[in-house]
Amino acid sequence: MKHIICLLLVLSVCFGGIAQTQLDSIQSLDEVVLSDVKLKQYAPGFKIEVLKDSVLRTNAQSLTGLLAFNSNIYFKENGNGMVSSPSFRGTNASQTAVIWNGIPINSQLNGQTDFNTINTTHYNDIAIRSGGGSVQYGSGAIGGSIHLNNTLLFKPHFDTTMRLGYGSYDTKTGSVSSAIGSDRWSVNVGLAYNASENDYPYLGTTKKNVNGAYNNLDLNLNLGYFISDNDVLKLYHQHFIGNRDFSGTVATPSQSHYEDKNYRSLIEWSHLAKAFNYQLKVAHLQEHFKYFGTQSTSNFSYGKVNTLIVKPSFNFRFSRKIKLQTSVDYTKYDAEGTSFGTPSRSNVSATALLNHKVSRAFSYGVNLRKDFTSTFSNPLVFSVDTEYAVTKHYSLQLNGSRNYRVPTFNDLYWQPGGNLDLIPESSYQVDLGQQLSFGFAQLKLNGYFIKTSELIVWKPNSIGLWSPVNIASTQSYGAEIEGHAEVHFKSHYFKLDGHYSYTVSEDTNTKKQLIYVPFHKANFSIAYSYKKLALFFQHAFNGDVFTTEDNLKGRLTSLPSYDVSNLGLEYSLYNKGNNTLSLGGTINNVFNKSYQSVAFRPMPNRNFNIQLHYKF
Amino acid sequence: MKNILLPVVALLLLTFSCSSDDDTFYEEEVVAPLGAYEDGILVSSEGGPSSIAFISEDLSTSENTIYYNVNNEDLGVYLQSIGFNNDLAYIVTDSNNTITIVNRNTFEKVGAITTGLELPRYISFLNGKGYVSNWGDPNDATDDFIAVIDLATNTVESTVPVGEGPERILANDNKLFVSHKGGYGSNNIISVVHANSTVVNTITVNDNPDEMIMNNSGQLVVLCGGKEAWSGTETLGSITKINVTNNTVISNHEFPMGVHPNLMDYGNGNLYFQTSDNKIYSMTDADTSLPTTSILELTTGYTYGMAVKDNRLFVADASFTSQSEILVYDLSTATQTHSFDAGIGASKIYFN
Numbered sequence: 002m003k004h005i006i007c008l009l010l011v012l013s014v015c016f017g018g019i020a021q022t023q024l025d026s027i028q029s030l031d032e033v034v035l036s037d038v039k040l041k042q043y044a045p046g047f048k049i050e051v052l053k054d055s056v057l058r059t060n061a062q063s064l065t066g067l068l069a070f071n072s073n074i075y076f077k078e079n080g081n082g083m084v085s086s087p088s089f090r091g092t093n094a095s096q097t098a099v100i101w102n103g104i105p106i107n108s109q110l111n112g113q114t115d116f117n118t119i120n121t122t123h124y125n126d127i128a129i130r131s132g133g134g135s136v137q138y139g140s141g142a143i144g145g146s147i148h149l150n151n152t153l154l155f156k157p158h159f160d161t162t163m164r165l166g167y168g169s170y171d172t173k174t175g176s177v178s179s180a181i182g183s184d185r186w187s188v189n190v191g192l193a194y195n196a197s198e199n200d201y202p203y204l205g206t207t208k209k210n211v212n213g214a215y216n217n218l219d220l221n222l223n224l225g226y227f228i229s230d231n232d233v234l235k236l237y238h239q240h241f242i243g244n245r246d247f248s249g250t251v252a253t254p255s256q257s258h259y260e261d262k263n264y265r266s267l268i269e270w271s272h273l274a275k276a277f278n279y280q281l282k283v284a285h286l287q288e289h290f291k292y293f294g295t296q297s298t299s300n301f302s303y304g305k306v307n308t309l310i311v312k313p314s315f316n317f318r319f320s321r322k323i324k325l326q327t328s329v330d331y332t333k334y335d336a337e338g339t340s341f342g343t344p345s346r347s348n349v350s351a352t353a354l355l356n357h358k359v360s361r362a363f364s365y366g367v368n369l370r371k372d373f374t375s376t377f378s379n380p381l382v383f384s385v386d387t388e389y390a391v392t393k394h395y396s397l398q399l400n401g402s403r404n405y406r407v408p409t410f411n412d413l414y415w416q417p418g419g420n421l422d423l424i425p426e427s428s429y430q431v432d433l434g435q436q437l438s439f440g441f442a443q444l445k446l447n448g449y450f451i452k453t454s455e456l457i458v459w460k461p462n463s464i465g466l467w468s469p470v471n472i473a474s475t476q477s478y479g480a481e482i483e484g485h486a487e488v489h490f491k492s493h494y495f496k497l498d499g500h501y502s503y504t505v506s507e508d509t510n511t512k513k514q515l516i517y518v519p520f521h522k523a524n525f526s527i528a529y530s531y532k533k534l535a536l537f538f539q540h541a542f543n544g545d546v547f548t549t550e551d552n553l554k555g556r557l558t559s560l561p562s563y564d565v566s567n568l569g570l571e572y573s574l575y576n577k578g579n580n581t582l583s584l585g586g587t588i589n590n591v592f593n594k595s596y597q598s599v600a601f602r603p604m605p606n607r608n609f610n611i612q613l614h615y616k617f
Numbered sequence: 618m619k620n621i622l623l624p625v626v627a628l629l630l631l632t633f634s635c636s637s638d639d640d641t642f643y644e645e646e647v648v649a650p651l652g653a654y655e656d657g658i659l660v661s662s663e664g665g666p667s668s669i670a671f672i673s674e675d676l677s678t679s680e681n682t683i684y685y686n687v688n689n690e691d692l693g694v695y696l697q698s699i700g701f702n703n704d705l706a707y708i709v710t711d712s713n714n715t716i717t718i719v720n721r722n723t724f725e726k727v728g729a730i731t732t733g734l735e736l737p738r739y740i741s742f743l744n745g746k747g748y749v750s751n752w753g754d755p756n757d758a759t760d761d762f763i764a765v766i767d768l769a770t771n772t773v774e775s776t777v778p779v780g781e782g783p784e785r786i787l788a789n790d791n792k793l794f795v796s797h798k799g800g801y802g803s804n805n806i807i808s809v810v811h812a813n814s815t816v817v818n819t820i821t822v823n824d825n826p827d828e829m830i831m832n833n834s835g836q837l838v839v840l841c842g843g844k845e846a847w848s849g850t851e852t853l854g855s856i857t858k859i860n861v862t863n864n865t866v867i868s869n870h871e872f873p874m875g876v877h878p879n880l881m882d883y884g885n886g887n888l889y890f891q892t893s894d895n896k897i898y899s900m901t902d903a904d905t906s907l908p909t910t911s912i913l914e915l916t917t918g919y920t921y922g923m924a925v926k927d928n929r930l931f932v933a934d935a936s937f938t939s940q941s942e943i944l945v946y947d948l949s950t951a952t953q954t955h956s957f958d959a960g961i962g963a964s965k966i967y968f969n
Contacts, residue, residue: 250665252693253713300756417847461919461937464877464893466847516938549961551939557666557682557960558940601666601691 033225033233033273034152037103038316039137039326040128043354045364046386046400047134048434048447050483053126055528056498059537059569059585062174062195064119064127064147070539070567072129073481073502074145075522076116080248080602082199082215085116089144090131090449091477091506091518096143096406096428098134102151102237102267104284107141109306109334112409114147118243118261120219122164122176123191125152131447131481132432135382135404136352136368143404143428143453144477151237153187153225154180160579161617168587168610172197178221187225194218201605203251204595210603212255212296213248217241231274237267246296250601258293276318284310304338306410326354334410341414348374362390376413380405380427398434403427408469412457418468426471428453442486451477452509475515477506492532499525513552517599519544519562533573540566548600563596565589565604571614585612654683655722658931659699659706659967660922660943662960667696667710669724670959676945679957684708684717687724692717699967700740700747702768707740707747716740716749718771721969733764733773740766743788743812746774750783755801763795763810777815779808787829787837789861794837796826803844807837809864820864823855823871830883834902837861838888840881843872845893854878856890856900856907870907884925891915891923897930913951917944924966929954933963 031038040049052071060067065085069076074097078085086094095112098105099119107114121127127149134142159181166174178191196216202209220240227233241263249255267284286308293301314328330352335345350372358364365387372379384402391397408423430451437444456473480503487496501523506515514520521544528537542564549558571585586609593607658672669692672679684692693713700707706721716730716737736752747766754760758781767774782800786793791812797804803825809818823841830838836858843854854877858867872878872892880891888900896911915932921941922933930946941963945955 249712250694252666252691253710255712294754294756298754298756300754302756461935463895463919464845464879465919465921466845549939550936553940556685557668 033155033271036150036152036235036237036267036269037100037148039103039354040100040130040148040150042324043137043326043356043366043368044130044386045356045358045366045388046398046432046434048131048398048432048445048481048483050129050131051126052129055496057121057124057127059528059571060121060539062120062122062176062193063117064121065116067121067127068116068129068147070524070526070541071498071500072524073131073483073500073522074129074147075502075504075517075519075543077517077598078117078602078604079599080210080213081201081605082117082197082213083245083248083602086113087116087144087147088506088518090451090479090481090502091475091504091515092144092451092453093515095141095409096426096453098138098140098142098146100138100146100148101239101265102149103282104265104267104286104310105139105141106263106265106286108288108409109308109336110288110290110304110338110410112141112406112412115261118217118241118263119149120193120195120217120241121149122193122219123151123178123189123221123239124149126150132400132449133384133402133404133428133430133451136370136384136402137354139350139370139372140405140407140425143406143426143430143451151189151221151223153189153223153235154182155184155187155225155227157183163615164612166610166612169608170198170201170605172199172608172610174610174612182225185227187223189221189223191221192219199248201608203603204593204606206251206603208251210248210605212246212257215243215245217243217261231272233271233273235267235269235271237265237269239263239265248602251603252601256295256297258296260291262289263287278316280314280316282310282312282314284308284312286310302339304336304341304410306334306336308335309333322358324356326352328352336410336414338410340416341410341419342416344410344414346375348372362396364388374407376421377408377424379407379425394437394439396436396438398436399432401429401431403429406457408457412459412469418459418466420469423457423469424455424471426453426455426457441488443484445481445483447481447483449477449479449481453477454509474509475506476509477504477518479504479506494528494530496528497525499523508550511550513550514547516548516550517546519546521562533576535571535573537569538566540564543598557600560597560600563594563598564592565594565596566591571612579617581614581616583614585614586610587612653722654724654969657969658924658926658943659969660933660957660959660963661696661699661708661965661967662935662941663695663697663962663964664692664960665694666961667692667694668960669696669699669708670943670957670963672943672957676955681958681960683724684719684726688719688726690726695962696964697737698739698965700742701967701969702742702747709737709740709749711736711738711752716766728771730766730771730773733776735760735762737764738784739786741786741788741793742768743791743793746812748786748788748793748810749773750779750786750795751776752782752800758800758802761800763793763808777810777817779810779817780804780806780819783808784827785829787831789831789837792861794829794859794861796829796839798825798827798842803848805841807839807859818864820859820866822857822859822866823869824852825854826857828881830881830888831861832858832883832888832902833886835861836867836902838881838883840878840890842877842879845877846875851875856881856888868905872907880920880923882923882925884927887925889923889925889930891920891932895920897923912948913946917942921962922964922966924968926968931966933959933966935963937962 075088089097099114131145161179176193199213222238224236243261247257264287271280289305312330318324332348337343352370354368386400406426432449434447454474455471482501506518524541526539569587573583575582656674660670668682693710708717714734718728738750749764763777764773784798793810795808807820825842828840839857841855844852854872856870877893897913898908917934921935934942943957
């Protein structure tokens with residue numbers, strides 16, 4: 002391992018010496034404003050969809066609500082606002098990585114991110130990167146990754162946005178955020194609060210969602226400062242505190258209560274020399290949960306992990322066409338919890354990303370990474386990707402990669418059952434994409450194949466002790482379509498977005514479709530605005546899913562498909578200079594459909610929300 | 618441009634035409650209740666979702682989800698056990714703190730006990746009252762209790778505090794014997810609760826006492842699992858015989874280290890038990906030591922329930938991610954004769 006790191010360092014110095022001295026102004030801008038440059042600069046052959054501006058503003062504030070209607074990703078939610086997990090290209094919930102400003106934030110305890118514990122309000126953009134990303138983002142980036150990005154603007158500005166909302170089930174939302182800056186410094190600060198009784202009726206029954214109340218608070222603070230003309234120091238901090246009563250199933254109401262606390266901080270120093278840049282990132286993450294079995298008990302179980310990441314990286318630009326990023330990161334995890342004592346582990350990884358733009362039309366990337374973990378060995382992972390613009394309007398993208406997911410602290414140390422003999426899951430994939438783009442419209446078509454082995458599965462052994470084992474292997478393949486179009490016509494503006502995916506994801510041995518992976522998923526949204534009025538309509542279709550492994554169609558073994566639609570309207574009451582005030586309303590589940598995304602856990606009926614939005 | 622659009626359109630068409638799925642996917646299978654469940658075998662599956670399956674006495678027919686088929690509602694999770702009293706069956710589901718009462722022959726719901734229980738496990742009956750073991754808050758070792766049920770009003774009329782983790786409950790004469798498997802932890806006592814009294818005596822046995830039966834000699838036989846090696850401190854499992862008159866241990870048959878008894882039933886004057894190496898042994902009342910040779914080696918993945926009637930051994934091979942299987946063996950030939958599907962997490966087998 003030392004050799005690889007030394008080699009990288011030596012290479013860094015050598016290349017630093019010979020690198021040419023041309024600075025691409027766009028790249029330097031990226032390095033100034035973006036927190037995750039490699040998302041943009043080292044992925045020519047990957048499909049990346051970026052959601053921002055009006056999409057972030059008009060959609061639900063939870064990451065689940067946003068992505069269910071605006072991406073190819075399928076979600077299952079244990080009732081509205083409860084634990085939510087994705088299936089990206091047929092993979093499981095711990096095979097989608099969530100990346101906050103370039104730092105992976107999936108829980109070290111269960112390997113997943115609960116998408117209802119991410120508030121989207123304060124991100125400048127949210128990117129969906131399809132396909133394997135273990136080289137760039139480490140463990141868990143198998144189906145794809147979701148990137149939560151804050152950008153810092155270095156020019157004189159001062160904007161404040163306030164939002165207040167109220168809706169069905171006593172749902173209250175409020176947020177305030179400000180961005181202030183000059184040529185040398187930049188500050189973003191934001192606070193968002195959500196609370197709901199969430200006691201919606203279960204359609205078709207006399208029951209309602211008891212014990213489903215939640216509230217959460219999200220605080221964001223991002224700072225940037227030019228120490229000198231070539232050195233910029235940035236600080237990102239995010240703080241999420243969530244309280245939820247976990248609702249049960251139709252037949253088994255629950256009494257449990259769950260508290261989440263997540264703290265994330267990142268300090269980044271970037272040196273912006275012309276051909277040889279370097280950067281140092283230091284991040285601290287803390288995840289902490291408490292689970293109470295009943296409302297009245299003071300007994301709880303808990304888990305807590307502190308993660309420290311130190312990551313120096315070196316960027317070389319040999320010419321306008323060839324660039325290389327090398328980095329070495331050191332990560333230390335310290336966990337403690339009711340069911341697993343106080344384990345810790347450390348990890349060192351060495352990464353090299355090469356990007357070569359051969360011509361205006363053709364570019365490719367070659368990327369390598371090797372991790373060294375204190376408790377198990379990791380595979381050498383790689384990815385190659387390429388983009389070729391066949392014509393001005395038509396391009397092809399191709400990528401292939403090897404990816405992995407490490408066993409979690411729960412898998413290794415849970416008492417009883419934890420298995421110290423586990424090894425990382427290993428996955429290979431290829432992804433071919435085609436893109437058609439015209440000024441007003443864009444269409445993407447992708448086909449992919451993913452093969453994963455050594456999957457970690459918890460199952461009871463012969464004496465009934467549940468324990469995880471590297472037992473299963475799966476393969477997923479499918480096709481995705483993504484389309485966008487916008488039209489301006491006089492004062493009218495139309496925007497159309499749609500996604501469709503066909504997914505086969507099966508156990509390699511049994512050839513059965515994995516549970517909770519629909520063959521078909523589609524969504525579309527239409528936005529229209531005219532002068533002071535803006536309207537949107539969005540619709541999502543989720544196909545049937547099996548809920549047990551035997552792939553039987555029936556009440557206890559599968560869930561029917563469902564359609565759900567939302568309608569929204571916004572009217573500008575006042576608009577003068579920088580001051581705007583608007584009033585909006587949303588009707589969720591317009592057609593009052595009864596549906597479940599997880600068996601026996603009904604989702605809300607038709608519900609309403611009004612919002613006041615003030616900007617100055 | 619046309620050259621490019623054409624294949625793209627073709628691909629789109631192909632994708633959508635492939636997507637025409639089986640439209641009948643969700644037309645629900647209508648299962649008409651077979652009618653009477655008065656004889657035959659009932660299999661309860663923990664879930665989730667929980668369910669109860671019925672197998673006819675002659676093993677010719679079976680029906681899954683009989684409670685739902687009759688009552689058009691689900692029972693909730695996790696279905697721990699069923700107790701029988703006269704014409705009624707009492708279905709104990711722990712997470713929703715509920716006992717659902719049905720007519721055992723028709724499975725029509727006649728009532729429910731929904732208050733006063735906290736993680737209920739098993740129910741037994743004595744002198745016209747029901748007695749239910751409850752874990753209380755599973756993280757609290759001091760709040761476990763037996764709920765006394767007024768069977769006329771189906772309400773909890775009183776509670777009797779007992780030690781940590783009460784499990785099975787067996788009525789005999791004027792006493793109730795409660796095995797304390799220990800809930801989330803481990804325990805090693807049998808509580809003796811006297812009817813109409815809060816006096817509780819305890820009998821110390823090996824760790825993790827679970828199933829109990831009265832044998833034909835009038836002895837209480839207790840299966841004690843012992844602590845498994847994974848718990849850190851392995852202890853011996855045993856089959857313990859208890860004198861129910863003076864609450865003393867008559868004999869204690871311990872298993873060697875590494876082998877733990879899991880399941881037990883009694884039939885034909887023989888005790889049958891299953892061990893952690895998935896073998897079935899039988900033992901007569903008169904035997905003074907544990908048998909050394911098994912009568913059957915099971916090939917099930919996870920043996921979660923077992924019952925014996927006449928010459929048949931019923932075994933639940935439980936799955937928690939797909940349907941479970943009930944296997945029937947002929948004890949005289951030690952061969953499997955039948956198999957049936959059951960719900961998720963099939964755990965208990967009862968003879969109606």
